[in-house]
Amino acid sequence: MTKTETLAALRGRIAHAEAVARRERGATTLIAVSKTRDAAAIQPLIDAGQRVFGENRVQEAQAKWPALIDATPGIELHLVGQLQSNKAEDAVRLFDAIHSVDRPSLVAALARAIGKTGRAPACFIQVDIGDEPQKGGCAITDLPALLAEAQAAGLPIAGLMCVPPAGLDAAPYFALTARLARDHGLTGLSMGMSDDFETAVTLGATHVRVGSALFGPRG
Numbered sequence: 001m002t003k004t005e006t007l008a009a010l011r012g013r014i015a016h017a018e019a020v021a022r023r024e025r026g027a028t029t030l031i032a033v034s035k036t037r038d039a040a041a042i043q044p045l046i047d048a049g050q051r052v053f054g055e056n057r058v059q060e061a062q063a064k065w066p067a068l069i070d071a072t073p074g075i076e077l078h079l080v081g082q083l084q085s086n087k088a089e090d091a092v093r094l095f096d097a098i099h100s101v102d103r104p105s106l107v108a109a110l111a112r113a114i115g116k117t118g119r120a121p122a123c124f125i126q127v128d129i130g131d132e133p134q135k136g137g138c139a140i141t142d143l144p145a146l147l148a149e150a151q152a153a154g155l156p157i158a159g160l161m162c163v164p165p166a167g168l169d170a171a172p173y174f175a176l177t178a179r180l181a182r183d184h185g186l187t188g189l190s191m192g193m194s195d196d197f198e199t200a201v202t203l204g205a206t207h208v209r210v211g212s213a214l215f216g217p218r219g
């Protein structure tokens, strides 16, 4: 399959899941997660029309994206991996959205970076939905306070993000994340990866983060 065909097939599966759930067609943004892929692997997807990409490391993204962004207008870059506070300013300069806001120290660092750079990436609060602290994400019980803090600091909060536990049915975790977002009046839902994005779309994902289904297995 060409990258154009792979992308069309994936978009078709998203559209079908949207239809099944009686959601508006196009309600879901596909983030092509290009971590570990070099520019030569990314370019065919850009040529096929994909414009929204995700990376999980600031330094890796800094090494490959500025040139790609200069070459193609309209690229949108999302940080989907954990973020150290000392990289907050670099992240704010490069990324259009940050999906891993998960603690007060990072909220403060991002607020400072936004003030300094005048850029304001859309922020998702990552929730530790499966009680796996090593993965990052704020504990469910800490969400109300962190959200209030982020809003008070002026971060543009787009919604919630989750990574459900591996090897378990993701649906209950997606449903719980959707309920938490609704309870807090948030509309954005970053959830679903290669193995479960259709389930996430039927449960209300506004952003799915898909890597290997687009690029092939990671080495």
Ligand SMILES: *Cc1c(COP(=O)(O)O)cnc(C)c1O
Binding pocket: 033, 035, 056, 080, 081, 163, 193, 194, 195, 209, 210, 211, 212, 213
């Ligand atoms: C790598 C990664 C993805 C994409 O995973 P695939 O299984 O390759 O689709 C999505 N979200 C996060 C946070 C990731 O680190």
